[in-house]
Amino acid sequence: MSAPTPFAPEVALITGADSGIGRATAVRLAEAGMDIGITWHSDEKGAEETAEEVRGQGRRAAVAQMDLTVLPAAADAVDELCRELGRIDVLVNNAGTGTMTPFLDLGLDDVRQVLDVDLVGPFLCGQKAARQMIRQGHGGRIVNVTSVHEHQPRVGAAPYCAAKGGLGLLTQVMALELAEHGITVNAVAPGEIATPMTGQEDTDVHTEQRHGVPLGRPGDAREVAAVIAFLAGPEASYVTGASWVVDGGMLRMGPQAGSHLTSDDWRRP
Template sequence: MTVAVVTGADSGIGRATAVRLAESGMDVGITWNTDEEGARRTADEVRAAGRTAAVARLDLTALPDAVQAVDALADGLGGLDVLVNNAGTGTSTPFLDIDHATVRTVLDVDLGGPFLCSQHAARRMIAQGRGGRIVNVTSVHEHQPKVGAAPYCAAKGGLGLLTQVMALELAEHGITVNAVAPGEIATPMTGQEDRDVRREERPGIPLGRPGDAREIAAVIAFLAGPDASYATGASWVVDGGMLRMGPQAGSRLTSGDWRRP
């Protein structure tokens, strides 16, 4: 695998993944939506690892035309072997209060965008004739619900099943498709980027802390590399044990605060 495209690589998990893939020997296409400066900082880190970087804007609320950015990056880098669908968004709005426009935006960015990006990438991989890797970044909320996140959970759950369908249909072309489902990770989305996760206490998580973006990037890099050649159609949960706490956490709650986003 020599060329990867990582969507939403201007910060957080996307940036950590782009750098990790560069360190493993890949040239990397980097997309951004609102933070061009952040994307260029990621590109600088990729180049510091000795690899080629290219940057393009990808606004997944402007489907389907926006997905042409994936093709443009692949053209500029000379091919496409790995696609990481990392770009995403979410809400913290009660189900009864959320408006249709917000629902549509979340579904487009978190589900429609990865669907179309994967189509473009897979067609290119098939034409190249050397297989490929697609990794969809979902969430623990691919598997379990969260109050105030109805469209986000719907999109991530859908992306999890889409991953399985893609894995079945693309296997004959040597393309593997997996999901990585992070728990609470120290990123801009959770307001924790650049914090030392070892100093953050999370009593409800068995490992006792949030995750670092680089811990997610390591799993993505494994799935994008040669050692994962027989792994496809799975969701790789990386959450410090969070999902295992369902009944245990429920039995220990002391207030109804969980009902509010």
Template sequence: MAAGSPNAYTPADTRAAVITGADSGIGRATAVRLASHGMDIGITYHCDREGAEATAEEVRGHGRRAVVAAMDLTLLPGAVDVIDQLAEELGRIDVLINNAGTGTATSFLDLDHATVREVVDVDLIGPFLCGQRAARRMIGQGDGGRIVNVTSVHEHQPRVGAAPYCAAKGGLGLLTQVMALELAEHGITVNAVAPGEIATPMTGQEDRDVRAEKRPGIPLGRPGDAREVASVIAFLAGSEGSYVTGASWAVDGGMLRMGPMAGSHLDSDAWRRP
């Protein structure tokens, strides 16, 4: 790239992070947070290139480099070549955030194979293969790294109508633990972040003031903001999280204490009283 361009690479101590599905929601919030911590950012998107470019502009607003690439995790294994592409453009990869995801609201008996395969590929097999590519590069660099897998409260507890999503997120949670064990000798930490209901496009409520949204079944009484999830991811991706690996961090306003079905379905505060 030409010197002076927004993405001109200058050898330095700067770390680089790749975030899948960073065109909106948790991915965008994480990209901006990591950029504010001094990292250059690789951004992947599925359909929303405009959203990805908007994320890139926010990253550049923090004085960091941003590169953007399309990635369709239903087209495996070839899709994960994008991890290597972004690492080459950034000059290295120190952090991988497996954030891209999809789901379905279909009863178990009505699911077809194609739908199950799509959800499992995007939510489990894709992160598996992306993690391999990133880890191999981190090992080659010789100075460790960070991998954070964005799961869900449904890594831990089920939800009616979300069989393939729950299966994939549960699998990703246990995969995280195996990765943590196997990659620890290389100085690579691997953790999961398990969001509850977060105001993002996936839940149809991005850009709302979460403090104005009532959720009686969630102990904190509201959905979460994507930036609240990003702050936990940033901790795990940074130097302060250097002794944390193989853990799953719920960012859910207490939803798991209620059970996700109760947390998202209760319509009054009656449960708060004995």
């Protein structure tokens, strides 16, 4: 029996790569030798800065606007970037949004927006990427960036938790159905990461203290990118359908936090 041909990714597409985890992932995959497709929603300048960092690694970069509140049209950016770069071997569904609104105060429009961006958008982008990977015939990698709230809830984040939990189970179904095509599908579930989304852009995480996190600090976007890069590469060939938590041990603190909280502040977003 001959050994399978090693997976050798040439092109990766990362949604929401204008900053934070998306940018760190784009740079990390460029360092691994991939050309990079970059999507952005509102920060075109940030996307171009990411592209320049990718080119600084000697790789090609292509940029496209993607507004995942405009579906299904927004997912066409996947096809656009595939045409420009010639193929797609890796898709990282990173773009996301959320709310900090109590359940009883949520409006339907807000709920739909979060579900579209965080769940339906990755579903449609995943379909387009997988179809192209199947046509190419060399397998592929899809990584869905979820959150620790794929696994545990947070007050004030009902639609976000619903979407990320749904994306976690969607990842498992995709993994089952796409395995026969040599496409692996995994989730990466970050905890508190120093990014613009958490209001900590350019923060030195080693100077910040988080008593409720076993490692005692928030995470750096590059620490998440390192896990994504492993899952996107040839060494993760037998890994699929899993959720990789990158949270400094935060999720392990559930019962511990329950016994050590000293006020009711957690009841408010």
